[in-house]
Amino acid sequence: MSKxxxxxxxxxxxxxxxxxxxxxxxxxxxxxxxxxxLLGLSxxxxxxxxxxxxxxxxxxxxxxxxxxxxxxxxxxxxxPIFGDDPIFAEGNVFYNGQVIFGVIAExxxxxxxxxxxxxxxxxxxxxxxxxKQAKQNKSLLCPPKVVSQGDFASAVNHxxxxxxxxxxxxxxxxxxxxxxxxxxxxxxxxxxQIFVSSQHPSEIxxxxxxxxxxxxxxxxxxxxxxxxxxxxxESQANLPACIVAIAAQKTGRPCKLVYDRDDDMRITGKxxxxxxxxxxxxxxxxxxxALRIQHDMRCGMSMDLSGAIAERxxxxxxxxxxxxxxxxxxxxxxxxxxxxxxxRGFGGPQGMLAMERVIDEIAHFLKLDPYIxxxxxxxxxxxxxxxxxxxxxxxxxxxxxxxxxxxVKLEKSSDYxxxxxxxxxxxxxxxxxxxxxxLTPVKFxxxxxxxxxxxxxxxxxxxxDGSVFLNHGGTEMGQGLFxxxxxxxxxxxxxxxxNVKISATDTxxxxxxxxxxxxxxxxxxxxxxxxxxxxxxxxxISYLSQxxxxxxxxxxxxxxxxxxxxxxxxxxxxxxxKCWMGRISLSSTGFYKTPDIxxxxxxxxxxxxxxxxxxxxxxxxxxxxxxxxNRVIRVDILHDVGRSINPAIDKxxxxxxxxxxxxxxxxxxxxxxxxxxxMTHSPATYKIPTCSDAPIQWNVDxxxxxxxxxxxxxxxxxVGEPPFMLAMSAFFAYSHALASVKEKYPGLNSPxxxxxxxxxxx
Ligand code: MTE
Ligand code: HPA
Ligand code: MOS
Numbered sequence: 001m002s003k004x005x006x007x008x009x010x011x012x013x014x015x016x017x018x019x020x021x022x023x024x025x026x027x028x029x030x031x032x033x034x035x036x037x038l039l040g041l042s043x044x045x046x047x048x049x050x051x052x053x054x055x056x057x058x059x060x061x062x063x064x065x066x067x068x069x070x071x072x073x074x075x076x077x078x079x080p081i082f083g084d085d086p087i088f089a090e091g092n093v094f095y096n097g098q099v100i101f102g103v104i105a106e107x108x109x110x111x112x113x114x115x116x117x118x119x120x121x122x123x124x125x126x127x128x129x130x131x132k133q134a135k136q137n138k139s140l141l142c143p144p145k146v147v148s149q150g151d152f153a154s155a156v157n158h159x160x161x162x163x164x165x166x167x168x169x170x171x172x173x174x175x176x177x178x179x180x181x182x183x184x185x186x187x188x189x190x191x192x193q194i195f196v197s198s199q200h201p202s203e204i205x206x207x208x209x210x211x212x213x214x215x216x217x218x219x220x221x222x223x224x225x226x227x228x229x230x231x232x233x234e235s236q237a238n239l240p241a242c243i244v245a246i247a248a249q250k251t252g253r254p255c256k257l258v259y260d261r262d263d264d265m266r267i268t269g270k271x272x273x274x275x276x277x278x279x280x281x282x283x284x285x286x287x288x289x290a291l292r293i294q295h296d297m298r299c300g301m302s303m304d305l306s307g308a309i310a311e312r313x314x315x316x317x318x319x320x321x322x323x324x325x326x327x328x329x330x331x332x333x334x335x336x337x338x339x340x341x342x343x344r345g346f347g348g349p350q351g352m353l354a355m356e357r358v359i360d361e362i363a364h365f366l367k368l369d370p371y372i373x374x375x376x377x378x379x380x381x382x383x384x385x386x387x388x389x390x391x392x393x394x395x396x397x398x399x400x401x402x403x404x405x406x407x408v409k410l411e412k413s414s415d416y417x418x419x420x421x422x423x424x425x426x427x428x429x430x431x432x433x434x435x436x437x438x439l440t441p442v443k444f445x446x447x448x449x450x451x452x453x454x455x456x457x458x459x460x461x462x463x464x465d466g467s468v469f470l471n472h473g474g475t476e477m478g479q480g481l482f483x484x485x486x487x488x489x490x491x492x493x494x495x496x497x498x499n500v501k502i503s504a505t506d507t508x509x510x511x512x513x514x515x516x517x518x519x520x521x522x523x524x525x526x527x528x529x530x531x532x533x534x535x536x537x538x539x540x541i542s543y544l545s546q547x548x549x550x551x552x553x554x555x556x557x558x559x560x561x562x563x564x565x566x567x568x569x570x571x572x573x574x575x576x577x578k579c580w581m582g583r584i585s586l587s588s589t590g591f592y593k594t595p596d597i598x599x600x601x602x603x604x605x606x607x608x609x610x611x612x613x614x615x616x617x618x619x620x621x622x623x624x625x626x627x628x629x630n631r632v633i634r635v636d637i638l639h640d641v642g643r644s645i646n647p648a649i650d651k652x653x654x655x656x657x658x659x660x661x662x663x664x665x666x667x668x669x670x671x672x673x674x675x676x677x678x679m680t681h682s683p684a685t686y687k688i689p690t691c692s693d694a695p696i697q698w699n700v701d702x703x704x705x706x707x708x709x710x711x712x713x714x715x716x717x718x719v720g721e722p723p724f725m726l727a728m729s730a731f732f733a734y735s736h737a738l739a740s741v742k743e744k745y746p747g748l749n750s751p752x753x754x755x756x757x758x759x760x761x762x
Pocket of ligand 3: 097199230231232234242344345470516517518519721
């Protein structure tokens with residue numbers, strides 16, 4: 001690794017991943033007395049458990065115990081915020097698939113045999129499954145959330161044209177390759193150690209402590225890596241962690257719980273599906289003056305993170321457009337389905353898709369290229385608006401906008417105009433095969449939209465041989481965070497990344513951390529690690545300058561060497577040893593909090609985001625009008641990553657995000673039966689994109705700039721979530737293709753599956 005040039009640094013676990021030696025929770029060697037847990041799930045979606053007869057289960061071979069809500073010494077809750085996610089159902093059940101008991105067994109095979117002996121009876125009530133049923137029953141989790149500016153009601157009546165419409169937007173299963181999993185190791189004196197696949201080790205610590213009735217310091221949580229998370233392990237890893245903790249405390253033995261794929265899909269929440277209805281007033285050129293969007297969201301049986309997700313949806317409902325009179329409303333509906341949760345983009349994608357739909361429909365109405373309508377409504381680039389200072393509907397000044405410049409560059413590099421002309425021409429003569437093309441923008445706000453979460457800590461140790469140990473509060477889920485933070489520390493010391501050991505995230509090493517989410521992992525933890533490493537470096541420099549009777553500014557750390565007065569004096573290792581002999585502290589913590597952000601919850605105004613990420617994509621698609629079959633042919637992306645810390649990782653995030661977004665918008669379909677059974681609970685019925693669904697031709701480029709205007713680490717920009725929404729270009733390319741066979745506006749709903757595309761032409 002030390003030989004690799006910094007530009008082409010591999011993912012820190014690349015070799016382990018490809019050789020199968022990377023250790024995930026299920027691979028951790030466990031003592032031979034480790035027990036295995038199998039969960040009993042509710043078969044109904046709404047009602048009361050009248051009897052739960054589990055004695056016959058307990059009598060089966062290899063069964064150590066059966067646990068229910070009665071076995072919880074502390075609080076029966078796994079929720080992130082609102083206290084409304086029981087670990088084991090207590091009397092009432094709220095969704096089909098809800099956990100009602102756990103079987104603790106010597107092996108999982110024995111547990112599977114024994115669980116058949118469970119006898120559970122219910123008193124069923126009619127469930128609320130669909131958004132329509134939830135609306136009819138006024139089944140709301142909380143009062144609606146609103147973001148607005150100007151005066152929609154009066155402005156809309158003074159526009160040349162008004163359109164009303166609606167789009168339904170499907171949910172999405174995370175389909176992380178590694179399912180939910182947790183392992184608890186009981187220790188002496190009530191201490192317990194949890195290994196779990198979670199984006200949020202600190203929250204796991206808190207939930208486990210509350211469940212067991214212990215102070216936080218008795219519980220330590222370790223996360224080395226996840227096999228993908230995508231938001232699905234921000235809050236929903238709490239449940240398996242709490243269950244293994246209860247079982248381990250009760251039996252005094254290590255306990256492990258692995259959800260199999262079907263259980264995982266039935267138990268856990270997904271991306272929220274929305275029905276978004278809109279009313280828009282615009283002039284003859286397509287310039288929008290007034291827009292109201294109402295998002296009806298299916299939240300499932302509890303709040304989970306739906307409040308913050310609704311807020312992010314509202315704060316992205318104007319996407320890259322200046323809407324002087326805007327009224328965005330979110331209704332959070334409670335349904336008897338799993339509790340929907342964070343998923344890449346965190347409500348942003350749904351908000352933005354509704355906005356792009358509005359633009360697409362306006363363009364169709366005015367017979368204009370949607371890209372022209374987009375351009376006419378863009379926020380102005382900030383260079384030009386120093387005076388005017390456009391504000392978002394939530395009151396944030398737009399000071400870093402580049403969307404006009406970026407899309408013009410993409411329009412040229414993708415040859416958008418010529419290709420659109422050629423497609424429109426050839427669609428006129430091609431009978432069954434139609435093509436479509438669209439250019440859509442993305443503007444995504446970076447920071448957690450809850451102020452207190454924007455903080456991070458790190459721990460750096462330099463050992464006396466010069467090897468460096470790094471720990472921070474962020475978690476690795478495949479996104480390359482550890483590789484980036486390691487490089488930041490290595491560069492601070494002027495050494496190669498191979499000399500910095502990345503260690504598992506551990507609540508004992510760095511406490512009180514936030515979830516690794518909101519794409520802010522590198523911004524937050526990278527800066528905390530930089531601060532920790534810089535403090536050690538300053539101490540080393542100060543000591544060496546005394547030894548060599550020079551100024552601190554004469555001491556340089558470069559290429560594993562210490563250079564003083566322009567002369568190589570020693571290696572970094574020798575310097576570390578010298579400092580240790582000189583009794584210099586070579587360990588430091590670092591702490592960072594994002595500056596300049598604030599939020600007034602009552603007014604719904606503030607500066608929630610430290611900066612925005614911008615990007616745009618052009619997608620070209622083809623459909624077969626006889627069958628609805630469809631394919632993405634070519635995708636051109638121009639995306640702003642600021643000054644990249646690792647271009648290969650950033651490119652991977654852009655391509656991966658796009659394909660995951662494409663899956664959401666064109667393939668992945670969740671189907672619940674009337675009784676709340678998830679019909680699509682395995683890869684047999686739920687289709688995620690594979691390599692063969694990726695665009696045939698990819699042109700992915702970074703937008704060239706001097707780096708982030710905000711003072712982030714290395715002036716880089718967050719990259720995890722924003723590219724997901726670039727896939728909207730494919731969705732609207734399908735809409736374009738369909739418009740060639742239909743007089744009326746196609747009004748495509750998401751996902752644009754084969755069936756959707758076939759029926760939308762009718
Ligand atoms: N990339 C991979 N490979 N696996 C993941 O689970 N999660 C995404 C994104 N990219 C994810 C991913 C989500 S939802 C977020 S918020 C960010 O990564 C989190 O990591 P970061 O803040 O370090 O970018
Ligand atoms: N993203 C992800 N998780 C969060 C956020 C967010 O913006 N806010 C609160 N939790
Ligand atoms: Mo990502 S949805 O913020 O974990």
